[in-house]
Amino acid sequence: MDTPLRSPLAAPPAIDILSPAEQTAPLVFASPHSGRDYPAAFLAEAALDPHTLRRSEDSFVDELFSAAPRVGAPLLRALFPRAYVDPNREPYELDPAMFADPLPDYVNARSPRVAAGLGTIARVVATGAEIYRRRLRFIDVQARIETLYRPYHAALERLVAETQARFGCCVLVDCHSMPSVGGPMDTDNGLSRVDFVLGDCFGSACAGVVVDAAEACLRNAGYHVIRNNPYAGGFTTRHYGRPENGVHAVQIEINRRLYMNEATHTKGARFTRIAEDLEKLMTALATLPLDALRVR
16 A cells, blocks of 8 residues: 655654665665655645646655665665755755845855755745745744754765775765656756666766676666656755765666656556566676675
């Protein structure tokens, strides 16, 4: 049964980690946008209904990659929704126009993400609809970032560091989904999208052997795959990907039409097949030669 959208009365935990009994692969999987714990206070102050808020959610991506422990790797899951806090941004990418009070000097108010309305605290959902009825207080947003965003990245940093210490390298796979058609906030507005987009920041965040292996596995399964267009990788890929230090980061975007009904936010008939193919992808990455990933 599909997991319903929840509005917990108590503050939910920020994350959970699905861990193998023993980590046997130099991989870390992360799902930053599949969280479904919508705080009641957020739903009350939003101008949009819960169904519309979910347009920004990478629904069920955590479940698609839930086989990670079977291939010997952990899966980190954000439990909070992207529309509430986006962990695939800098800690404080904020739009001053959203706030009733001035923002501190350390806030990045000029990034392209902020300009598009998709900062750490988003102004709009994927359709371009405004999320909030009224302007926010910085102190409230700061609490979101410190209690949700910070624990997510503390856990991710720990998993990457532990993996690198154990294997001499780490491959971080940032797991996402994308609408089947580009939206008004996208460079490909109105265009149908391919099955998978692999983002490695145009080769700067990841060794070619990793992306080559992922692309070959997906193409062999019959999928249409491209790289870095329209998604080359977000904050996580840019921030963690340091191939020169033996840490590689790649972003995977899955076309939602492959596995779900985008209108109803329910799983589609091919959900199990897609999950099985992703387990094959994870297995292929788990068998990459360590010498190709370590610092030489």
